[in-house]
Amino acid sequence: MAKKRRKGPSIHPKYIYVILCITCVCLIVLSFKFSDKFMGPKTVVGDVLSPMQRGINSVGEKISSQVELFRTKENLIEENKKLKKKVDELNYDNSVLATENNDLDTYRELYDLDQKYPDYPKVAATIISRDGNNWFHLFTIDKGREDGIKPDMNVIAGKGLVGIVSEVGSHYAKVRAIIDDKSNVSAMFEETGETCIVKGNMESIYNGYIDVNLINNSAKAQEGDAIVTSQISDKFLPGLLIGYVSNISDESDGLSKTAYLIPAVSFDKLKEVLIITTLKDSSEIEDIKKYD
Numbered sequence: 001m002a003k004k005r006r007k008g009p010s011i012h013p014k015y016i017y018v019i020l021c022i023t024c025v026c027l028i029v030l031s032f033k034f035s036d037k038f039m040g041p042k043t044v045v046g047d048v049l050s051p052m053q054r055g056i057n058s059v060g061e062k063i064s065s066q067v068e069l070f071r072t073k074e075n076l077i078e079e080n081k082k083l084k085k086k087v088d089e090l091n092y093d094n095s096v097l098a099t100e101n102n103d104l105d106t107y108r109e110l111y112d113l114d115q116k117y118p119d120y121p122k123v124a125a126t127i128i129s130r131d132g133n134n135w136f137h138l139f140t141i142d143k144g145r146e147d148g149i150k151p152d153m154n155v156i157a158g159k160g161l162v163g164i165v166s167e168v169g170s171h172y173a174k175v176r177a178i179i180d181d182k183s184n185v186s187a188m189f190e191e192t193g194e195t196c197i198v199k200g201n202m203e204s205i206y207n208g209y210i211d212v213n214l215i216n217n218s219a220k221a222q223e224g225d226a227i228v229t230s231q232i233s234d235k236f237l238p239g240l241l242i243g244y245v246s247n248i249s250d251e252s253d254g255l256s257k258t259a260y261l262i263p264a265v266s267f268d269k270l271k272e273v274l275i276i277t278t279l280k281d282s283s284e285i286e287d288i289k290k291y292d
Helices: 013-033 039-116 283-291
Strands: 122-130 138-141 154-157 160-168 173-177 184-189 195-199 210-216 226-229 241-250 256-263 272-276
Touching: 039 154, 039 272, 184 241, 210 241
Parallel strands: 160 241
Antiparallel strands: 122 138, 122 272, 138 173, 154 160, 154 272, 160 173, 184 195, 184 226, 195 210, 210 256, 226 241, 241 256
């Protein structure tokens, strides 16, 4: 059988604490009372403890510096997050303002266009889709039969003629623009009344113009002259601005001229349009054709 270990005498920690406190007090009193006698030991202790104190101070300063650096870094990260959030908010606000400004410009153009042709009743519509490429040569609007829209109604936007309604549903309509390959507009020079044909050409519009054909060889057309829809068009109302002529040249047969036309409408930026609800009265033209 293993023998039990005998426990030695133990002193309660409370008494040890009291003894140490008394000892410290006595040492303090003695150091003040007999300071001269304790000068030597004090110097020795000071010499021993000074390097330690400097090391401790140096370590403390480094720790304090690192803590301060860490706090500064955290503050900068937090501030950077706030600034990024603020920048995102400002970018969003700028985007909204830019959109609103663009919409305002569009509405101002439509208002000016409405005032330019006050005799024609109109309905405003928004483009909801387009066919094909970046150019609005065939597109759909959000107004249809229920809104009084009919085939062959003229469509305007920007500064002038966009195209014509080609198909109508109950709540939508499709528009064929004058830049489309299938479009032909009987037109004339606004100043002289000399006739021509504005022919849609998707290849030409990529270069920023529309083709103009069958200009009379004796026509007094000049660069920058305005071209509008003519009286003899069977579907387009007269006097609607189409664009401005440029690059007039003689045909090889010497009987006519051709030119480019800079359109009055930006066909890559259309959003809103006006539909003229008056249809062209082509009865007189039909009578002339029958007479001929």
